Amino acid sequence: xxxxxxxxxxxxxxxxxxxxxxxxxxxxxxxxxxxxxxxxxxxxxxxxxxxxxxxxxxxxxxxxxxxxxxxxxxxxxxxxxxxxxxxxxxxxxxxxxxxxxxxxxxxxxxxxxxxxxxxxxxxxxxxxxxxxxxxxxxxxxxxxxxxxxxxxxxxxxxxxxxxxxxxxxxxxxxxxxxxxxxxxxxxxxxxxxxxxxxxxxxxxxxxxxxxxxxxxxxxxxxxxxxxxxxxxxxxxxxxxxxxxxxxxxxxxxxxxxxxxxxxxxxxxxxxxxxxxxxxxxxxxxxxxxxxxxxxxxxxxxxxxxxxxxxxxxxxxxxxxxxxxxxxxxxxxxxxxxxxxxxxxxxxxxxxxxxxxxxxxxxxxxxxxxxxxxxxxxxxxxxxxxxxxxxxxxxxxxxxxxxxxxxxxxxxxxxxxxxxxxxxxxxxxxxxxxxxxxxxxxxxxxxxxxxxxx
Numbered sequence: 001x002x003x004x005x006x007x008x009x010x011x012x013x014x015x016x017x018x019x020x021x022x023x024x025x026x027x028x029x030x031x032x033x034x035x036x037x038x039x040x041x042x043x044x045x046x047x048x049x050x051x052x053x054x055x056x057x058x059x060x061x062x063x064x065x066x067x068x069x070x071x072x073x074x075x076x077x078x079x080x081x082x083x084x085x086x087x088x089x090x091x092x093x094x095x096x097x098x099x100x101x102x103x104x105x106x107x108x109x110x111x112x113x114x115x116x117x118x119x120x121x122x123x124x125x126x127x128x129x130x131x132x133x134x135x136x137x138x139x140x141x142x143x144x145x146x147x148x149x150x151x152x153x154x155x156x157x158x159x160x161x162x163x164x165x166x167x168x169x170x171x172x173x174x175x176x177x178x179x180x181x182x183x184x185x186x187x188x189x190x191x192x193x194x195x196x197x198x199x200x201x202x203x204x205x206x207x208x209x210x211x212x213x214x215x216x217x218x219x220x221x222x223x224x225x226x227x228x229x230x231x232x233x234x235x236x237x238x239x240x241x242x243x244x245x246x247x248x249x250x251x252x253x254x255x256x257x258x259x260x261x262x263x264x265x266x267x268x269x270x271x272x273x274x275x276x277x278x279x280x281x282x283x284x285x286x287x288x289x290x291x292x293x294x295x296x297x298x299x300x301x302x303x304x305x306x307x308x309x310x311x312x313x314x315x316x317x318x319x320x321x322x323x324x325x326x327x328x329x330x331x332x333x334x335x336x337x338x339x340x341x342x343x344x345x346x347x348x349x350x351x352x353x354x355x356x357x358x359x360x361x362x363x364x365x366x367x368x369x370x371x372x373x374x375x376x377x378x379x380x381x382x383x384x385x386x387x388x389x390x391x392x393x394x395x396x397x398x399x400x401x402x403x404x405x406x407x408x409x410x411x412x413x414x415x416x417x418x419x420x421x422x423x424x425x426x427x428x429x430x431x432x433x434x435x436x437x438x439x440x441x442x443x444x445x446x447x448x449x450x451x452x453x
Contacts, residue, residue, distance in 0.1 A: 001025055001100075002127070003040055004174070004191065009290035009322055010060050011181035013191070015129060015174060016040050016048075017119055019098030026050040026097065027072070028117060028129050029176050030063035032242060033321050037067070048072050050095065052102075054131025054176060055114040056080055056235050058144050058228040059183055061327050065238040077115035078106055084238035089115065107133045107164065109157025110140035110183070112149075116164065118171070126171045128195075133160055135175040137188035139204045143221055144183075144228060154214040158207075165205060169196035182222040223378055225396060227297040227326060234327050242324050248308070248317060250336035253345040256280075256307050259332055264305040267296070269315050270339065272422030273354070276438060279339065280309065281348040285426040287419060288315040293322030295423060298396035300328055309335040309342070352425050353437035355412055357445035361453060364389070371410045376424040377443070381416065387446065395420045395427075402431035414439040414446070 001018040016037055018025025023046040027037050030051050041048050051067040052075045064074045065084050074086040075095065081088075089095075091106035103118040110132040117129040132140040139161060142153035172192055179189045186203075199205060207213035251259070257280070260266055266283040268275050269292065275285040284299070286292050288310060300306070306323070308316040308331060316334040323331065335342060343349065363371055364387060373390035375382055382392040393401050395415070405411050411433055413421040418440055425438040439446070 001044060001046065005031075005036060005040075006178065006191070007031060007060075007290075007325070009292065009294045010325060011178045011187075012060055013174070013176055013178060017100070017102070017127075017129075018044075018046055019100045019121075020044070020046075022098030023047060024049045024097045026052055026075075026095070026102065027063075027067060028052045029054055029057070029131065030067055032061040032063045032066065032239065032325050034063040034066045034070075037063075038070070049097070050075055052117055052129075053077075053080065053086075054116065054129065054133075055111040056082075056232055058232045059181065059225070060325050061231060061239045062235045066241050069241060075104070077104070077113035080113040082236060082238060088113075105163070107160035109133055109142055109153055109160045111145055112153070112156075114140075114160075118167075126168065128164070128167065128171050128173050129176075130164070130173050131176045132183045133157070134164055134173060134198065134202075135177060135181075135184045135187045136173075136190045136193045136198070137202055138184040138186045139202070139217065140184050141221055142217065144224070144232070150218070151214065154217050155210055157217065158210045158213045161205060165195065165199055167195050169194065169199070171195045173198065182225060185220045185222050223380075223394070223396070225298050227302070230302055231327060239327065240329070242329065248320055248331060249333040250313075251307065251333040252336050253342045253347055256309075256333075256335045256342075257345075257347045259305065259307060264307050264332055265300065266307045266309055266335070267300070267319070268339075268426075269308060269310040269319055271311075272418060272438070273440070274311070274339075275422065275426065276352045276354050278343070278349050278351050279426075280335075280342055281350045282430055283309065283350075283426065284430055285422050286319075287422065288319060290322075291419075292319045293324075293326045293328075295395070295420075296323055296328055297326035299399055299423065299427060301399075302327060303330060306331045307333065307335055309338055311338060350429065352422075352429060353435070355437040355439050357439060357441050357449045360387075360412060360414070360439050360446060361449050365453075371412055372405060374405065374411055374413050374424065374428075375443075376413055376415050376420050386443075387414070390414070393424075395424045398424050398427045399431070402428055402433055405433050408435075410435045410437070412437045412439055415442045417442045417444055
């Protein structure tokens with residue numbers, strides 16, 4: 001019994017593993033909305049008896065406590081010290097589900113309590129669930145516990161990887177994250193691999209000495225979203241349940257405007273071009289898609305009351321689930337009737353100018369009036385190439401650094417394709433920065449126009 005569940009937005013994998021003879025299963029690294037695991041188990045006629053946390057997660061809210069409330073026992077690694085009932089498995093401890101044997105391997109490095117889980121059944125290839133220790137083509141980052149412990153954890157990471165690499169070549173590895181996750185640098189696209197393949201192809205496993213490995217892993221650390229520390233604290237304490245909550249209420253535009261005046265933040269889920277044409281005054285643009293929760297984690301303050309405005313009500317309901325996965329639970333409701341109803345109620349609106357890549361190039365090369373080009377891509381993207389004279393403020397830093405752009409000089413935001421720059425422009429507008437425009441098509445369009453000019 002094996003099933004993988006993958007959240008594209010957070011690039012996070014969880015797994016249902018069990019014995020089809022005794023109809024018992026465990027969930028490894030569950031996400032917060034646990035109904036999908038129960039639905040899968042029900043279809044298989046199985047009962048979920050345990051939730052296994054490979055470590056205390058930093059990038060998403062765990063569903064382990066929620067599963068515990070439905071009868072599952074929570075297993076963690078040594079020293080996890082969760083604030084709710086759990087069992088800290090010893091190195092080498094086993095959990096048997098009928099014909100399936102699960103062995104806990106204490107593998108510190110990403111965190112101190114990290115464990116891998118080896119699942120074995122006679123006649124089938126063993127599977128190793130590696131959490132955030134080993135990815136396809138990459139390894140976990142050792143810096144999320146704190147600067148003072150980063151080097152020690154990097155050394156432990158080397159030792160733990162060596163232990164895993166000494167296992168049978170045929171063992172399949174199933175990591176907790178895929179490409180795009182910030183829990184490791186350069187993670188590959190494939191969902192799984194083998195010990196043999198990683199030994200041959202994983203560049204981080206080619207370092208023969210601990211010192212060389214530590215230097216390499218510390219030189220290639222991804223960005224750290226500001227919400228990671230909050231996620232760790234929340235998962236340590238045990239997040240409050242979200243299952244069986246009522247559907248989000250619809251709120252009339254006038255009532256929504258009153259809530260916004262009292263401090264609620266309107267998240268406008270419509271595409272960037274629609275948002276730019278017109279949106280509720282002060283709204284932030286998080287265009288609907290798989291990354292709503294991911295980017296909200298970067299820029300939305302924890303605990304702030306939220307209102308969702310969408311082109312389709314279903315988009316708001318799905319967005320609410322994504323927001324819950326990063327601990328943003330305080331959603332007051334959905335603006336009834338969307339932006340059309342907002343306009344119909346005569347409520348205040350705003351817009352953001354859109355600038356084409358061609359117009360930006362003309363402004364850059366033609367010596368027009370002063371303009372501050374704000375490149376909101378990551379620092380690594382910026383270093384790989386940017387427009388001369390532009391300033392790099394990654395989108396996740398915009399709320400804290402918006403004041404640097406005050407003063408009346410026109411600001412143009414740009415990213416790679418347009419999503420982040422639209423979000424950044426809305427954040428700047430929310431902070432009162434003007435005049436303001438968003439570059440459509442981003443650096444991809446700018447490079448194309450530049451190439452033919």
